[in-house]
Amino acid sequence: MSETTKALDAQVAADAAAAEEARPSRLRQLVATPIMATLAFLAVLLLAFSILAPGKFGTTSNLTLLAQNVAILTVASVGTTFVIATAGIDLSIPSGIILGEVFAAQALMMISAGDGKAIDVPADQTRAGYVLAALAGALVAGLVIGAVNGVLVAYMRIPPMLATLGTLGAGLGVALLIRKGVNVATYALNPVATGTLIPGVPGLTNLVLIGLIVVVIGYVALHHSVFGRHTLAIGSSEEAARRVGLRVERHLLKVYVLGGLANGFAGFLSLAYFSTTSVGGHTTDNLQAITAVALGGTSLFGGVATILGTLIGVWIPAVLQNGFIIIGVNPYWQMIAVGIVLVLAVWSDQLRRRSQNRR
Amino acid sequence: MSESVGGQGVPALEARSIVKSFGTVRALRGASFQAYPGEVTALVGDNGAGKSTLIKVLSGVYSPDEGEVLVDGRPVSIPTPQAASALGIETVYQDLALAPDLDAASNVFLGRELRRFKVLHDQREMRKRTAASFAELGVGLVQDLRVPVASFSGGQRQSVAIARAAMWAEHVIIMDEPTAALGVIQTAKVLELIHSVRERGLAVVFISHNLPQVIEVADRIEVMRLGARVARFRRGEAGVERLIASISGAYANEEVAR
Numbered sequence: 125m126s127e128t129t130k131a132l133d134a135q136v137a138a139d140a141a142a143a144e145e146a147r148p149s150r151l152r153q154l155v156a157t158p159i160m161a162t163l164a165f166l167a168v169l170l171l172a173f174s175i176l177a178p179g180k181f182g183t184t185s186n187l188t189l190l191a192q193n194v195a196i197l198t199v200a201s202v203g204t205t206f207v208i209a210t211a212g213i214d215l216s217i218p219s220g221i222i223l224g225e226v227f228a229a230q231a232l233m234m235i236s237a238g239d240g241k242a243i244d245v246p247a248d249q250t251r252a253g254y255v256l257a258a259l260a261g262a263l264v265a266g267l268v269i270g271a272v273n274g275v276l277v278a279y280m281r282i283p284p285m286l287a288t289l290g291t292l293g294a295g296l297g298v299a300l301l302i303r304k305g306v307n308v309a310t311y312a313l314n315p316v317a318t319g320t321l322i323p324g325v326p327g328l329t330n331l332v333l334i335g336l337i338v339v340v341i342g343y344v345a346l347h348h349s350v351f352g353r354h355t356l357a358i359g360s361s362e363e364a365a366r367r368v369g370l371r372v373e374r375h376l377l378k379v380y381v382l383g384g385l386a387n388g389f390a391g392f393l394s395l396a397y398f399s400t401t402s403v404g405g406h407t408t409d410n411l412q413a414i415t416a417v418a419l420g421g422t423s424l425f426g427g428v429a430t431i432l433g434t435l436i437g438v439w440i441p442a443v444l445q446n447g448f449i450i451i452g453v454n455p456y457w458q459m460i461a462v463g464i465v466l467v468l469a470v471w472s473d474q475l476r477r478r479s480q481n482r483r
Numbered sequence: 484m485s486e487s488v489g490g491q492g493v494p495a496l497e498a499r500s501i502v503k504s505f506g507t508v509r510a511l512r513g514a515s516f517q518a519y520p521g522e523v524t525a526l527v528g529d530n531g532a533g534k535s536t537l538i539k540v541l542s543g544v545y546s547p548d549e550g551e552v553l554v555d556g557r558p559v560s561i562p563t564p565q566a567a568s569a570l571g572i573e574t575v576y577q578d579l580a581l582a583p584d585l586d587a588a589s590n591v592f593l594g595r596e597l598r599r600f601k602v603l604h605d606q607r608e609m610r611k612r613t614a615a616s617f618a619e620l621g622v623g624l625v626q627d628l629r630v631p632v633a634s635f636s637g638g639q640r641q642s643v644a645i646a647r648a649a650m651w652a653e654h655v656i657i658m659d660e661p662t663a664a665l666g667v668i669q670t671a672k673v674l675e676l677i678h679s680v681r682e683r684g685l686a687v688v689f690i691s692h693n694l695p696q697v698i699e700v701a702d703r704i705e706v707m708r709l710g711a712r713v714a715r716f717r718r719g720e721a722g723v724e725r726l727i728a729s730i731s732g733a734y735a736n737e738e739v740a741r
């Protein structure tokens with residue numbers, strides 16, 4: 125026995141040495157990391173637009189505007205990172221956001237303020253109570269649509285793509301019905317977006333601050349909490365998760381609810397920032413969010429996800445949009461570019477998976 | 484007679500006259516089985532004999548139609564895999580059931596994460612304990628513990644699955660064909676690992692079609708045929724030919740009530 129053991133140990137040592145040698149070069153490793161590739165792509169875009177539109181793109185005011193626009197999409201993208209981590213998908217992001225806006229607005233319409241309603245108060249006369257009521261309305265909208273998604277996917281075993289396509293359509297219809305197709309404006313929530321709780325830092329409006337806080341919470345929840353670990357495990361192998369006793373259905377429901385809440389919250393922020401609901405808007409927010417997540421290095425096949433990647437990826441669609449407008453390219457090109465980038469990101473994910481599974 | 488082929492003391496895990504049907508298929512027809520602490524018990528039998536069905540009953544995947552399961556001599560019910568875990572029974576399934584994108588430590592602790600502040604996991608500590616248990620079990624993992632198990636070789640993945648079971652099993656480890664897909668070196672490693680788990684005083688249950696290997700490793704061999712046990716042997720009592728005879732029905736040393 126001891127001789128066999130010795131021979132085995134020698135073999136193991138040799139294997140280790142071989143593995144050491146076979147390790148890919150630093151550079152190749154770096155390029156192979158999707159976050160680095162996306163970061164490089166982002167840098168190239170920023171540089172290109174700065175050169176093409178000198179004194180217009182790279183200005184503090186434009187970058188601040190960009191950060192604001194990115195912040196709302198970031199909130200939805202962080203939520204959808206969890207959904208994609210389970211090997212799911214959430215196409216209902218636009219309806220979550222719009223219903224969030226609409227419910228927030230409806231909540232403001234129900235509150236009396238002076239002779240009128242809270243929805244009509246100017247920004248400087250708003251109250252914390254109005255803001256909280258609107259927030260609650262938006263979160264209820266997100267909760268409902270997320271719970272419906274979760275029940276459909278986890279318990280009724282509807283493929284996520286179709287379940288959330290259904291709630292995308294139905295949710296948009298509900299929003300149009302409630303609003304009778306007409307948008308409503310409000311300035312009551314403005315301070316949430318445009319105020320500066322931490323003054324002195326350029327670009328750090330409340331909206332951007334909130335986006336960053338959501339990223340931090342998402343980061344801890346995905347990478348350091350047991351909840352996040354189980355999310356990744358289910359995305360990696362549902363059967364493995366089941367065999368160790370994870371309650372897969374219940375967990376999936378929670379993840380879709382989380383995604384829905386993020387969308388509802390994004391709707392609240394959107395209403396605060398744009399001062400109006402936008403039924404009929406946000407149509408490509410699912411495309412943009414999913415692209416952001418995929419670009420960041422989260423695998424659409426589940427099991428691998430990164431919040432920091434999402435934080436970087438979310439800038440690509442926004443920079444393309446903003447840059448195209450500034451250099452005078454028809455912004456519709458942005459949709460085409462984002463579509464192409466999404467497919468490329470998923471393709472490279474697939475290549476990565478294949479080379480990993482070749483062993 | 485049963486004393487001569489039984490093990491030492493009270494069985495850690497015992498099945499008595501288990502009946503299990505799937506529709507009209509009677510997979511188990513009064514199957515009995517015993518595994519003793521500190522012993523390797525091999526379960527052999529032809530394809531379809533009911534081995535996997537029996538161990539699935541014992542690990543909480545199926546509930547039996549009739550019959551009794553006993554742990555340390557006490558009758559128990561094992562309705563779910565978690566119930567088996569709670570009784571100290573861990574199973575290495577043939578398909579391993581690992582999450583390929585998670586690293587070894589995350590897999591070993593999946594569903595039983597060490598926690599900080601109630602909701603966070605303590606990855607550093609889990610990694611440390613996994614490394615310690617791998618070292619203890621003699622698992623030669625060349626990759627570091629941070630890479631996903633998808634990049635491991637088949638043998639290394641097998642080792643992770645076995646190490647996970649070994650880490651949590653307090654009484655019994657059940658392994659369904661643990662060496663079927665392995666090369667020579669890795670097979671030897673797994674067999675070594677089985678020895679070290681046995682040394683810890685656990686009952687090891689081991690399903691294999693490789694009869695020379697079974698004869699080498701097992702302290703006891705139980706033979707199943709058509710859903711019931713037909714023969715039992717202690718180490719050294721049966722060679723390959725006698726095992727084949729039992730498996731094919733030409734030899735039996737146990738009465739089967741049908």
Ligand SMILES: Nc1ncnc2c1ncn2[C@@H]1O[C@H](COP(=O)(O)OP(=O)(O)OP(=O)(O)O)[C@@H](O)[C@H]1O
Pocket residue numbers: 505508509510528529530531532533534535536537
């Ligand atoms: N879930 C099931 N549904 C229907 N029949 C089943 C099921 N599981 C097992 N069986 C049947 O029960 C019988 C015993 O199967 P089992 O898998 O236990 O055999 P085995 O001894 O493990 O065989 P092998 O050596 O091929 O793995 C077979 O006839 C099989 O077809």
Ligand SMILES: [Mg+2]
Pocket residue numbers: 534535536
């Ligand atoms: Mg079997």
